[in-house]
Amino acid sequence: MSQAMQSGLSGPPAIVLDKVNKWYGTMHVLRDVSLSVAEKERVVVCGPSGSGKSTMIRCINRLETHQEGRIVVDGTELTDDLRALDTIRREVGMVFQSFNLFPHLTILENCTLAPIWVRKMPKAEAEELAMNYLERVKIPEQAKKYPGQLSGGQQQRVAIARALCMKPKIMLFDEPTSALDPEMIKEVLDTMIGLADTGMTMVCVTHEMGFARQVAHRVVFMDRGEIVESGPPTQLFENPQTDRLKLFLSQILRGH
């Protein structure tokens, strides 16, 4: 919460993780993770592979279940209660590393499926909404095509539009550019920057430091299942406090 204050955002938190622990078998993958994301706040999560950042973000819409601690999203606590889970998933959109578009449906059908069947929106209205978002991600002309006919960058932009069609309050991005060819990363990041400008609450796992600097209110660095450091991007990148973050930053910079 205090960090949210620092970034000038107040109001009720959109996401609260309180001492969350998770094990895969005997492997401890999340250790006492506590994080609070305010409404309209944009948080970038980074860390070496295997640090638990994807697991954490997937716990937020319960694609993974946590074993200890509390997760509250949009005022609803995540439990085994399926109705609560449905409510949360309706309000939380997610974009995956591997796009996960539905290959047997057209781009338009990918976007209208959930609004029609989850939000009970009339078909015509859902299609209008979908075209609206496809225009925002700059691919309305691909609406009748199938995902397999699009490039990776286009597919990921469709995936973003698909999530937005549910009019979510919160958007989660799980390494959205990691599976893309370098020349396509920019078009996806531009779409995400455009989304950030609308004031969407965003949690984004990514290694794109330029993106983090540009849009994040706060960067969270994770390593070995715990949050090691967090703060505004400039502070974190220019004045890292821990050796682990220093090491990580040097590796990232060498890679780029």
Place this chain on the structure above:
Amino acid sequence: MSQATATVEHVPTAARDQPPAGTVGPWAWLRANLLGSWWSTAVTLLLGYVIVRVLFSLIEWGLVNAIWTVPYSANGIADTSVCQNVKGVGACWAVLVDKYRLILFGRYPYDEQWRPAIVVLLFIGLFIVSGMRRFWRKELVLIWIATLAAVGVLMWGGVFGLSLVTEDYWGGLPITLILATFGLAFAFPLAVLVALGRRATKLPAVKMLCVLYVEIIRGVPLISVLFMASVMFPLFMPAGVNVDKLLRAQIAFILFAGAYLAEVVRGGLQALPKGQAEAADALGLSYWKKTAFIILPQALRLVIPPLVNTFIGFFKDTSLVLIIGLFELLTMGKVALSDPPWQSFSTEVYLGLAVIYIAFCFAMSKYSRSLERDLNRSRVR
């Protein structure tokens, strides 16, 4: 260097788009596939000779020397001595001409056999309608129910001025089609549910039941399931309750096919990337909506070849109901052959039956290939 490139570029594009001479066309195909080297040429010639010889003797036996009709004596008994005389050198198709109605419709009253004939046509119409993608909507279920009702009315009769014909007199192709069509039509949804149940990790009791069902049914031969249905099942029923033999065989058949199809469907479910279910979950789709719109359409598409393979297998397995005294197509062939004058012409009868089985099975496999092609058109990469 640059000079050389320049001369190449001067060749007209139309000419350059052509592949080198002698690499396309039927003659090139022959040279590449049949006459590539001296031994390949030798094998081609030898096999060609064998094929031509077999073809000639088949035509000679089946057409040139074949007997299509035989004279009948005054009391209606066929005089098959003409056939006996050409045995070995000519086919006696007269046996099919004489017996085709018995084989196709069994002991159904002769004057009423237009009813099973319509039933067969109804089934073929149902297959064609169900195969066309533009009929793939909710109304198709109604068409199936209507067809089932029409089949029942036509076969049994007893209403609309049709005389009553009990199942004891049914036989031949209608029995085969009833068992296969309704067997697979009911087994398929059952199989989907069982396959889903087997993967329901959150419902251990359901999962156990499904595993048990599949493993037990798969562990016994179809014949023993049919025996159970026909012999043991009535023992457990209270006195006076009599479930019809055909229905019992039908249920046994559904249960058996269901187990096999369930494993095929499960294969498709497993082949689907986990991300698809996760994406559907993340969008807030409920389990059943996710299954209906995302999981099954993709999983079933993946398993069309093994699915059709199983369908074809079970279509032919309907012939096993002869073991419990149901007179389906193959059994009727045997019955026809028990008539003394025709006893020695089993080759012709079985060839005739084979043609019917092949017609249905080939149609299925042909259809499955075109379906696969249609459905995969959207998956071009």
